[in-house]
Every structure is written in structure tokens, then in C-alpha cells.
Amino acid sequence: MGVSYQLMLPHMLLTAAATAALVSHRIAETVCEDRCGDVVIPYPFGTTTGCFLDDNFFITCKKSSNPPQPFLRKSNILVTNISINDGRLHVMSTAGRDCYREGGESDPISTRRMFSLSEFTISSTENMFTVIGCDSYAYIEGYIRNRLYTSGCMSFCDKLDDVENGTCAGTGCCQIEIPKGLKQINYSAHSFDKHESVLEFNPCTFAFVVEKTKFNFSSSYIWNITEEVHTVLDWTVTDHGECENGSSSSMNYACKENAKCIVPEDGSPGYRCQCQPGYGGNPYLPNGCEDIDECNDSRLHNCTHKCENQVGNYTCSCRKGYHGDGRKDGTGCTLNQLSVIKVALGVGIFFVVLLVSSSWLYLVLKRRKLMKLKQKFFQQNGGLLLQQQLSKRSTSSETAKIFAAEELKTATNNYDESRIIGRGGFGTVYKGFLADNRPVAIKKSKIIDKSQTEQFVNEVVVLSQINHRNVVRLLGCCLETEVPLLVYEFVNNGTLFEHIHNKDKAPTISWENRLRIAAETAGVLSYLHSAAATPIIHRDVKSTNILLDHNFTAKVSDFGASKLVPIDETQLSTMVQGTLGYLDPEYLHTSQLTEKSDVYSFGVVLAELLTGKKALLFERPEEQRSLVKYFVTSLKESCLFEILENHIVNDGNEEQLKEVAELAKICLNVKGEERPTMREVAMELDGLRMMHKHSWVNAELNPEETERLIYDNSDVYKYGDGSNTTAGYDSLKDHVLEVLDDGR
Template sequence: MGFLQIQFINLLAILVIIASSKSSLSATPPNFPIAKPNCTDHCGSISIPYPFGTTEDCYYSPDFFVNCSETFIPPKAFLGDSEIEIIEISLDDGQLKVLQFIARDCYNRNGTSASYNGPWIKFSTFTVNNNANKFTIIGCDTFGSIEGQRLNGSGYYKTGCTATCYEQNDLIEGSCTGLGCCQTSIPKEVQTVELTLESYGNFNEVWSFNNCSYGFLVEESAFKFYPDNLTNLGNVKELPMVVDWAIGNVTCEEARINASSYACKSVINSKCYKPDNGHGYRCSCSDGYQGNPYLLHGCQDVDECQDPLLNICEKHCVNTVGGFYCACPKRYHGDGRKDGKGCIRGESVAFKLAAGISLGVIVLLLIACWLHLELKRRRQIKMKEMFFLQNGGMLLQEKISKRERSSDTTKIFSESELQIATNNFHNNMIIGKGGFGIVYKGFLPNNRIVAIKKSKEVDPDQIEQFINEVIILSQINHRNVVKLRGCCLETQVPLLVYEFINNGTLFEHIHNKAKARFLSWETRLKIAAETANVLAYLHSAASTPIIHRDVKSANILLDHTLTAKVSDFGASRLVPLDQTQLSTLVHGTLGYLDPEYMLTNQLTEKSDVYSFGVVLVELLTGKKVLNFDRPEKERGLANLFLSVMKEDLLFEILEENVMREGNKKQVMRVAMVAKSCLHMKGDERPCMKEVAMELEGLMLGEKHPWVQTGHNEEAKEFLLEGGSSGAINFGEDNSTSIGFDSAKEHVMLSMGGGR
């Protein structure tokens, strides 16, 4: 920062001080005198309020004489006959702001003194303000002190500080903590000031950027340190300093004894107080009054109502002697203040009546709303109880109670539990939709993830059968069946809660190209064998036979190890032990439906066999079950498959992985199993137990080390053609004969280990 900028800042600070002085005096209205009659009240732009004055008749005592020198343009004010220039006089604070000379100590390059100035200042009764001023030293090789006498010779004081630095870049703007600049306070009741500067090494080590030091007592708010001050302060001679003034050296109580010399002339409307620094007393106008308390009748009433800063009334302001009050118009009440209650319109009888009626109506509405919500809540409770009974809740509880000793008892969930688990059955929680309902993903409080199936409908006449189905499914402990965790019977349609399988469906893995390339022939054969094993278990090994009725690739889930999990028993039917078929409405998925079932409405376990045969063809070909782009007779995958088998063109429609990885004989045998499952007549189809044995036998041949290494051709032929063909035998002409060998069945089931 250059010299002109520094000078501009100092000048601006002085102007701000003068402006603030004017503003403080401007609080006194122009018709309020600040000087004695026939006395000038200003010198240039500086206001001169009594007790200060420019002539003998105009000041209180010689201590308050202001010498207005007109040799300057504009005129300048000096304290008495001294050279102390006054730049502001404040009545409110009892302060003078004066310009004080700066001490300087400069050196030549060889370390000899170039110039030195050690200013001093002395006041007769005034004191230097100890809070607003700071003793300041500027330089990189200097220490300075300020010393002098206290008021009335009551003692001596001395203090100082040190400022050093080795590089100009180390200096910090605005910081006076010793690095090129230091500041310290002075004590109270200082009457004389003498400034001294000294150097440690005559600036020899820092002369290249600093050869002078400066010291001054300055108003703290008027000075800010800049690194350029090391050089440009040489062009500044004076800086502002704050001085405290007071009347005499007696207390207020002592001064009141002599009314003629008592300075607080506006007796009724002024008060006397002791200053914080120095002796004597000062005067100020009482609250609600304004002016010069040192003049007779100098403190006059302030009309707060005319001053926007003082008028805090909302409606009407009424001025009083020494104060004011706020009033409200007729029909209004309140304190009338903006910072209080204000003015509030009075309440008429009609208003009170209307308010009372409105309040009564509001209360009645609230009661009605409460009653409505309460009745709704009770209706919901009754409806839940009705649904619970309607859906066979009592029957299920009775059956569950008989199985309480089991650690894996089916749980009956409340509707609220499942609403919380599915975020109130939000659409974002839907993980699947089918012909029989919607499946949601849910999170139970124990951090268990479940799948919650919301069926579309349940036949009321078959509630007992549904409950039996829930009980039976909950008892199924087969590794390849999705585990039933529980159900909810408080809704119109019961909700079933299953374990959550996270790797999607077989349908997705077959028909999604990205996933299909990871579905090897060995994995496809394993999934087929696992699914067949589950269906055989449901048909033959369950306590009550179960027909799935909706076997399809979309209802076979895969876990992270690609293990098959048969799901969706919503269409399943329990078959009494004394029956082999059921008469039902046709349910299922087009392309998988048993043609005989569609024609006769007679459901048998062979219907599941047909559907499984379609799934086998899907695994072999990777094609969709229905495709309307194919010729009409071949739109169904089953028809297409039977057609190519008849023409001996099987290998033209096989999936890439099957063609690349599959053993041709093995693939052909699986195809023959599928063909046998797709016979039009159910009686000509094998049972699922036979299918499961055949597929498990093929799996055994796939994994058996003899088959892999080819060391034993005789064993290989036994496993692939003879050893596992006890369930289904294929002739040379692709005809199929069905037989059953209980010994072989026993071996295959024990090796399957599917439960």
C-alpha cells in the first residue's frame, strides 16, 4: 500500500470521527442550543459545545478554552494555547479526539542516526483514555516505551513493547503482535505522555527494507497495520488520540453543595455521574430529554412521536414531558406498542356469538371425526376377525397347536406385520406377477428376507383344503422346494410367506442370452433331475399326494449355486389317498398344459408329468414354449419337439451349450424322456418317480469317473444304457416302454438325497 493510500485512509478515519461527532450532536434538534448565548458554537467544521468555548465568557474554565485559529482554511481548533489540534468534542461520552505527533527514529546505512523525534504531550486536568487508545511501535529492529505522570502527580508509569523481523514477507496485515508491529495498553489516569524509541542493532541487518521505527499513541479503531507502514509512515506526522475530560476534581455530591459552580445547570432534567477514568464529574440529560446538560434549561423534552427511531406505537403516539405513551383508537384495546400486544379490535357480542358457534361446530366435527375413525378401526378389526375365521384361521391354529413341539412350526402373521415388511405392499417391492397372484419382497424384524405371495382368489368352499395344503407344505422339508414360512389370514385373500430365493427363475436363465451361456449341460441336467425329484416326492412320498398343476420354468427358482427350488403351489391340489384323479376347472399356463386335462377337466399326476416334459424341452432347446412366429402346427414347443423327433432332426434345434458340451447319447436319452412325458394320453406317460430315476441315472453317468476317463467301456454301457434304464426303456425305433424296478428305485432315491 502506497503513501497516498495510507494518507487517504488516515484522512478518511478522521472524517468518519468528525461525521460521527456531528451525528451525535445532530441528535439534538437544531433549535436546541449547544453553546452559551452570544457564543460561537463551532470552529470550522468542529462543533464547540459548552463547557468548551472560544472566549473567556463562553467556556466553563480555562481548561475548556478552545483556540479557533483562522490562519488555516478552514479554521482549526486547538486545546488552549497548545498545538494539540481538536478534531471532535463529544458531550455524551465526555471525550476529545485530538491529533498526536508520531515519534520516529531513522538510521543511515553505516548505522549512524539519521533523525530522531521523541514527542510528548501534557494535560493539566484531562486524562488520556486507556481503553480507546493503544501504544503502537512499527519497525523491524526497535523497542519503544511510553511513560509519564499520572493525574495530579499521583504516580509515575512506564510501559512499552518490541517489534522485530528479518524479512518484509514475514509481516502480516492487521497483526500487531511483535512481527514488525507491536501494541500495548496504557494504565488509567495518564496525564502526560512521552514517547521513546531505541534500536537493537541500528537497523544494520534490515536496512535494505526498513531503516526507521515509529511510535505513537493512537485511537485503536483509527489505525490498521500494513507491511508498507515500514516506509510510508515517514510521510505521516499525526494520528488521532482520545482524551477524557471532566468537570473539576470533586465528586457529584461535593459539587452539588455549591450551586453556583455546579456544572449540571439543567438541574431538573439532567443527572450527574462519575467518569471511569480520572477525577471530577460529568453531566447528562435524563431519559426522555435531549440537549446540553451544562446549559440552563439545556435538556429539553424529546418528542419521541416525531422521531421514527423512537416512535414504537402501532396507532397513536402521545408525547409527555420526559416520555411518551401509545394509545389505541376506540373499539381497540392493548398496549398499542409494536414490540408489545399492539392494538386489538374489540370483540362485539355478535363476534363472540359467532366465535362460540364456530368453536362448537369445530368441537362437534372433531368428535365426529374421532367417532368415524374409531368406528372404522372397529370395522377393520371385525373384518380381520371375519377374514381370519373365513380363511380357516381357527382350523389352522388347531392344527398348528398339535405340532407345537416342532421347532419349525408355521407362523400365522398379522396383516400389520406384512404391511411393515413390504412398505404397505408398495409397487417397488413387487418381484413377480403370475396368473395366480403377485409376489412381494419383504423384510421381517429378524432381518430375514421373505417372499410374500398375494393370491388373486381363493375358493371359499375349499378353505379346509387350503388350510390342509398350508399345513402339508409347511411340513415339506425338501431341499429343492421353496420353504413355506407362514401365512396371514386377516385379509380377504390369504397371504403366503415363503423363503426368499435371490437368483431369479429358470425361465430367466434359459431365455436371457447373458445368463444362458453360464447354464452348462451338466447344470441343465442337474436342474432337471432336482425338479423331477421334487415332483416325484410330491406325487409319491408326501403324506398326502400333491399335484402341482402349474409346473413351468418360471416356477422353478435358482439359488446362488444354481440349485433348483420348486415354487408357487397356489394352483396345487391335494389328492386323497383313495383317488387317482380330480375333477377341476382347468388351471395352468398355455404351452405347459396337459392336452388331456384340457379336454376332460380330469386332473391327475400325469398332468404334472406333461408340464415337466415341456420344461425338459426348454432346457434342451433354449426355445420359448409359445412362439407365434413359427408355423401354426409348430407354435407350441411341444409340437415342434415331437415333430423334429419324428423326423430325427433333434440336433438341429438344440441349444448351443447342449450341442457343444452334451454327450450325444446322453442328450438323446434326455430327449426320449421328454418325448415319453409328452404323450397325448396320460396313461402312456411315465410317472415322475420313473422320470426322476432315469435323470438321476444319467447324472450319475455324467459324473462317474469311469465314464469320464473311458477306462471301462462295459461299465459305461451299463450306466448309460442298462444300469439306469430300469425306469424307462427306449427301443431302437424310439418307441417307449414303461416299467419299474423297485430295487433300482431304492438305489436312485437314496443317492438323490433330495429331502
């Protein structure tokens, strides 16, 4: 019923605890089932012939239920728990009720209950007889030592507001105690006036015997409760000899070896069995009481120092250097006087040695731990492989240096916030000063893919060999930290992005400087794509990665996302990386990285140099948010000079601006195959610069001879003298780079 269900969980926990206590000992005969569903069935109870002591202890296990359910004998009394130690049987009993309809007509659901349980008695300490209703009384009848017992309880209330939850003092709920030894009970519920005298009609009177801890009265019970409630029975063994005269050797006597019998306090006939002190198990089974090793559980023994198990008992003793009986309730264990002196002296010496050595040990361990950590990071980051590769180039003055972690920590004043000169998606850049006061830029990466260690080493080696005046030179790295630190030369005039988009700086960078910066950047990318032994795709070309020195000379930086391309491969499948606004749409769609991806990004930089506008700016109108879309659309509509930066346009460079704009447009083709190579772009820009410097050439050369071949995907330009030449990299011809065979 609702009143009992809400307290089902504590009962289930109690059952589980009892079950756990019996698991370590035998609880039933070997050939007998000791469980019905979730309920443990210990002997003298049993479910089959020969497995129970007598008919009083027969349990019917209905296996048709799910899970199977045990019932007392052949009744409908459901058993929920059987306790051997205290002789209690937890069951579900049925409530009696007396119900009426409005108008005084009797309700057919009214019942009178009988609870006949032979020799089992109703527990007087665990149960209460309970009556619920507002015009109600009920009787309980039974037998105590073959004498009839009758008692009752009355409950009244005019309206439900008078009823208090949790109180059974006669208003809506009444309870009386159960006398000792009561059995074979029946109870009946009644109404004084068919519930019509109550202001608020409530139909029923309910009467039942319920376990105290499983019942908490609620005013809602006046209207309805379900029939079944928790009840506790006391059971004893009868017709199996007398307790005083019993002997474990008697076949009829219920208590077996190492067990004793106990007479119930309520005077009920029969007895119960318990294992003797020092034994545990089932006292009703032959040899069911087994010796308990009290020494395994501190709660079971009284020893202070040493415990030794005995059959049915245990003994206590003291450790060496102590004397006494070793018991908590006795003299305990006292340290011998000589031992006290020895212990005090030993403790004193120990603490002196500990005090002196602990500090030394702490420093040694801390230093060793730090060294091991550095060594771990060094190996993890490919330090040994890098040393091996650099040793092959030990004769080169340009070989990258492997810096110590402490050296870079000192150079950046422990990576002080004031030393930060840039932040990006791959890490933070600090300005530092080496021991010789040389300024450097130290890049502290956020993450590194541990599976790419060998490729990272290869990249460091390759980049350290790039001796191009327009590339920020990699001086070395530090591998003693969790993520590698890269050390670059320091470029002191900021980024191209700052000079283009800062209103104060933009006018200071003329068109001639912008064109030269574009040509220098294109030359670097052409060099990376074509002149290196293993081509390098930068993968993050943008104005923030082009640094400027005091002469506005371009320095391409940030190769954190770069990829080395094996010679026999024209494209790589990679996870897409880059910066929105500069990212190649074909690469974004296919994840196929090619050299043409850098061409697209460079085209965005050219558009920035021409217009002074950012690659993405969400504050602009929708049609102008993407610089690429805005730039290409303006060219198609012949509106180029409306979007160019005002101060870069003069009478002498309009044609040159148109040529650069057309070059940017072709670089921004959606299809990579329709874009030029960086070598072609660099040659085009160099050609434009040279013709601007030597404008007298334009008047003498045949226009057909100066026609650009970029749109025919040619690798060279034709000049008036008929010679073929590349984009001015003669100084780099000897810089052939060696790379690892498996470099990325």
C-alpha cells in the first residue's frame, strides 16, 4: 500500500545487510535451496520436503512470479525477510476495512481480517495496532497462552483540518500496543454512524497491525490506503525438546554443536537457538556454528597490540618491549622503562638526521625531477633526432642552435607579460634578449601533435637552413619544455597589417614600398615552392605574418602551420588550417593542400595593399564584408579606382595599379588550376617594378615583346633582348636544402 511502499527502501537495505552477514556461513542444507527470489531462506525454514524443521517453517516459493515470491506455509502471507539471530519473520499482512457510500449504504469492499499463524506470535516490540478514520473504531482479538484477549481503539474528527500528519493520538488515527505472546489474531473495523456524522464525508475505517518503523501517518490515509502493510512476527521452535534439558546430541533437539538455546521473554512456548560466543553461522544446522576469527576484525576483539585467534575465543598479548595483558578492558600494554630511554634517544637522533637530510634530499629530488622532466620533454620533442640532423651540418655557421630552457626563461624575464609582442592561434610571441644582448623573438606554442615530432624536427632543420633576406630567420629552438620554443631573429617595425590598417601609419607606406613588399613576399613564397630541395607550403600567408624592418623590408614569418611537400606529391590531404578571409576556398572544400593555396592567400594580401581594407570586416555592408568578393566585383564593374587607397594613386602609376589589381584577381580564382604559380607572380611583380624604375624602356620596347605570359602558365618572362630569366634569385642558387627522407 502507499503507506508501506514509501518505507520499502529502508526495509530492503535491512534485508540486504542480513543477507550479506549470512553469505560467509552455511545457512541451509547443502541439497536445499536457500533463496526464493530476493529473500534468503535459512534453515529451519525451507521450501521443499526435508529442508525445513517442521510444518511451521514451510515456505511456499511461487516461482511463477517474477521474481519468485515466498509465502508462509500454504497461506497468502508474503514473507519479506527471515532473521535467524533475533527470531523475527517480516511479512506482509492485510488491512481490514469498513466502508460506506454516502447515504449509509454499506460498501461491498468491507472486510474482517483474520491473521492465524499457529505458533508464531505478533511481535509486541515491533508492531502497533492501528485504526484510521473520522467516525471509527476497531477490535483486535487473539490468544495469549490459550486465553482470549480483546482490545480496541477509537478515532474521531469533524473535518480533515483537525488531523495532524505524523500523529496517531485519536484524531483521524489511533494506535495501541500489542501485548506479549499474542497470536492467532483477527481484527475488524467499524463505524459509529456510517461516517454520516462527520462534516466532511470519508467513506472507510481501516484497521491493521503494522511495523512501527514502516508507518508514518498522513491525513491522506483517511481517504484511502492499499491493503498490504508490513508486520513482524516472533517465531520459536516447539515440539523439539526442552531448552533446559536439550543436548546437541539429541536428534530431536533443534540447537546443534556450539549453540545454545534461549527462552522468549514474552513467555511464548518453545525456544530459539544462538551460536555460542566466538562462533557464527546457523545454530540450527549440524556444525552450522563455525569459529569466528575475531583477530581479523578490530570490532570483534579487545586487544591493544597483538591478537591470536583460538577456537571459539582469542587471546591478547603485547609486542616486544611492552608488558601487560594487552586488553583494552585490562591493564593494556605499557612500554618498558629501558625501552622508553632507547625509544626517546632513537627518536631524537632520528629527527636530527631527518632535519639535516630532508632539506638536502628535497633539493636533490627536486633537481633530479626537473632534470628528468626536461629530459623527457627533450626526447618527446625529438631532441635526439634533431641533434643527429644538426650534427650533419656542424660545419655550417647557420646551423640552428638548441637553447636551454633556463636560457630562454632568463631572456624573457620569466615570460613576463610586458614582453609579449604578439598572440596567435598557434601560440604567444615574446621579445627577449640573449646573453650577448641580441634581441630575439621567442614563440611559445600552445600545442604540438606528438605524432608529428619527426616532421617538426625536419621543419626546424629545413627552416634553419633558409638563408633568404626576406624570411624571418629561425635561430634555434628549445626542446626541454612541454611544447617546443622557437627562437627567431627580432624584426623591429611591426607587421604589414599594422602599417596598412592603422590610420596613422598607412600614409607613411607609399605605393612604391607596397609594391616592393609584395614583390619581396612573392619572391619568398616562390623560393619556398620552387627553390627549396623539398617544397614548403606556408599555409598561413596573411598581412600579420609579414613583418617589416626599419627600411620597410618584408620578412615572412610564422611557419607554424607550414607543410613540407615530398617531391613526388603535388597535393597533400590535411586537416584544414589557416585564417578566415585568407583561406583558399578550394582547400577549404576538398582538404587538398597545394602550392596554389598560398597563391590565393597572397592574392588577398595584394588586395589589402591596394585597397587598405581588411580581409574580413563584419562592420561593413554585407556586400563588402569579404574583401575578395568586394574586390573582384569592383574589378568586373570597372570600379577599381573607387576602392583603392587614395594616397597611393598618382598620375604616373595608374596602369601599374591596374596590372597589380589584375594580378590579384587571377590569384583569387576559385579554381586552383586557374591561378598562376608563385614563381610567375613574383616575376610579374619584379617586371612591373623594373619597368617603373626604367620607364624609358617602355617607349623603346615592342608591346608584344613585353607581354606577360602569366596567363599562359609560362615559367619565364620574355624581355626585349630575347633572353629568358627568372625572378632574380641568382644569389640563392647555391642554397639547396637537405631534408629528412620522411619530412612532411
